[in-house]
Amino acid sequence: MKPRNIGIIGVGQTEYTTKRDDATLTEIAREATVLALEDGKIEIKDIDAVVFSLALDSLEGMESGEKWCAGAVGGYRKPFIRVHTGGTTGGSAVHAGFFHIASGLFDCILVVGAEKMGETPDAQNVLNRIFDPIYERTVAINAVNMCSFQAVRHMKKYGTSEYQMALVAVRSRKNALKNPYAHIRGEITVEDVLNSRMICYPIKLYDCCPRSTGGCAIVMASERFIRKLNKKNVAWIKGIAGCTNSYFIGDRMDGSGINDYADAEGLFLAAKGAYQMAEIKNPGKEIDFAEIYAPFTSTELAAVEALGFCERGESGIYNEKGIFNMDGRIPINPSGGVLTANPISVTALVRVAESTIQLMERAGERQVKRARTAVATGEGGSLQFYTVTVLSNRI
């Protein structure tokens, strides 16, 4: 069923950095909140309810850190809820905000979160603890090598090369140069990527995302509310869907080729649902650009295929042809993407925020030329959880 029309009217982002010694988690969340409210020219009293985007407690060193932040983000005496689906959290939070309004109970919602994983040196140790303590954890799987398994299967299945992966890193870094919020800047070459230190074969240092600290917020509202304020510059949410896949990675390597770990099947199904709601038939033609949650170069290759921008196995060639570059047919990650900033709790929210900025044509140097319809994704767990959000500047 097609729900109420809902749009994004304000966006706030802090800069993403390795550490923020000058501010607590609550203060970072507040910075993003204030920026989003100012951007949307909304006062906190206009906000009916708050959705807090916070991923792993164990990365923040606090149980239910959202409670600590509730006051700082204006949740005081409002309906306030937190979602946590790992890396997907920001996408799940946007969807939760969407449902708040679509239910008819609320008109204006703040979706906000912050990440301060810079305070622990043990991030990958924590990320090992997403795996099953009985069957998998002691076999040393973590958030890097779980993606290596996907990469080697993609290479075997489609002949994808490390060179093609490197092209993704080079493009992301180049795009990030024009994004004032990006964490990692500095141009690199394909040779730099290929010669960078091997972390978990075939993933090398420059195929990896950083660990970032920072906050992000958006203000979402019903069409009725937006019309009342007479707002013209709006990113409308046209379609949303999520999909959860099997926990055990080995379940997706059963020799059948169905739901194969090489392919982002969960993303494919989520995209199918979101496109259906948005009435998009041919994503390769109808989508103008995408902000994709891909913490590793190889993850993006599977993602663009799942999103229908090319056939399965063609992403490497498309990258060679420059189709996903800023001047290509479908610019991917004009912000520089997750490879240049990964504040896990809000990374998927940043994808929506950056899409919004593009659709409002306020992206400055990183502006996509023809930005009318965008897709923003979230990915979490063992390449297990996916969210897809389709946005447009036309209602």
Added chain:
Amino acid sequence: MERELIFIPQAWNIKFNHAAGEVGSAFFRAIIDRKEILGRRCPVCKRVLLPPRSYCERCFVQTDEWVKVGTEGTIQAFTIVYGRFKGLPDPPYAIAYVLLNGASTSMVNFVKGVDLEDLNEALKKIKIGSRVKVVFKRKREGRITDFWYELLKETS
């Protein structure tokens, strides 16, 4: 300003004692007592699940049958870790998902017995499709690390 900032050091130390459950316990018992790998068969889709699960998430029914799977199988995905991660073993080490003969799903474990110092040499041996065998530890204690994979002679 830097000098005046205060930092509060903290470390989480929360202990757990995770129940493997009856099905999980039987799986580990078979490893300890008989050096056997047991999967659970779904009565509907007939998949043999490893790790053994007492239910099938797709058909949403209880699994009710133990199936002894082979101790040889094929690598479906792998990595060789050269980065050092806190709390994880010293690199380099190899991990692989292996589809054991008779199982429907792949199970992850270390691949041992391959010299990993030279990546390109190691990649000649550890690759998707390589045949491996399960090697059991002498003293088994009901942990997934009671066994690991080693390459079968013909492919190495």
Added chain:
Amino acid sequence: MRLCKQERGFLLLNVAIIGIGQTTYGEKKKQSIDEMVFEATKKALDDAGLQREEIESVVTAASDEIDGRAISNMLTAGSSGAYLKDEVKVSDGGIYGLILGYLRVASGVFENSLIVSWTKSSETSPDLVSKWAFEPLYTRVLGLNYISSVAIEASAYMGKADVKDEDAARVVLKNRGNALKNPLSHISHRPSREEIMSSRFVSYPIREIYIPPKSDGACALVIASRKRAKSLNRDCAWIRGIGWSVEEYYAGDRELFNLSSLRRSSQMAYKMAKVKNPLIEIDIAELSDVTPYHEMMIYEALGFCRDGEGKSLIRNKITELGGELPVNPSGGILSSNPIFASSLVRVAEAALQVTGRAGKRQVKNAGLALAHGFTGIFSQGSSVVILGS
């Protein structure tokens, strides 16, 4: 579509609970977490008469820390029925799962949703975990945990409302007595008054016997849109009102006997359900009696009586099983406490009551029921769900 036509304005009779699944509560050494979750989910689906394939949405609610898994819904995705479904998790009590599930179905995007919550307390120390809910700068090192925080609230309330230890004992006798009629209950023992009065103080004024047990267990609900629920042609528990709210984090910023977040969330739910006089209109309530003192505090915050009169309701047996407004016929959290699932159990029990399926603990003519949950330390957040037959 109905929402566009109606725009604001609260929606009534929109979403119903059509299936309920609970495990028993207690220590479960024979089951892993996901097996426990599967049991509750399967029961809820069977109760609703639905196959997993027919489910469109799943909302889970659990604790990473108590599960000992950095993203707790990864493992349980499969056992909560979420394989290739649109699933989301709230890191909060199960009643928040119901709230998000309600919003998802009320939006018209989904026709139904599973709501699944669990805790396996026996695998770790929930008390130790609760220490980490205190922020690291000003409060964590002060010997505070969940129990000391509720003790501080209880003592503030004792001073304000002149509540006696004996009143707390009455609440325990009532709830533990009710639990004898609940086959799912973790504790099936109604202590004597002497036993209560000789129980040691763990954190004054909280005696050991005033602290809920730590149970293993899972609870699952299936909710559906009006259209779907009607087509089932059977009694459903309709969600008539829903409210949730949060207060300041630092407990020193507010009155601790007030439960102000609960006052605000009940106002929201009452407005939606058009409840004017809760004591008269509500027939049964399942409340989060995290201590017996809290049960009396909750009476006041919910407007069952005037402020300071919570003790009168318990002294006058108003909230006993045969009273005017029975509270916690299930035995409450004082009898079974699968921590994160406890608030969803309140909803499940309320739903069983309004559909006349509560067995020996059934309240007569239960037309309107209220379920309540807390979240955070010092009762920072609260939520209220009102169900009608």
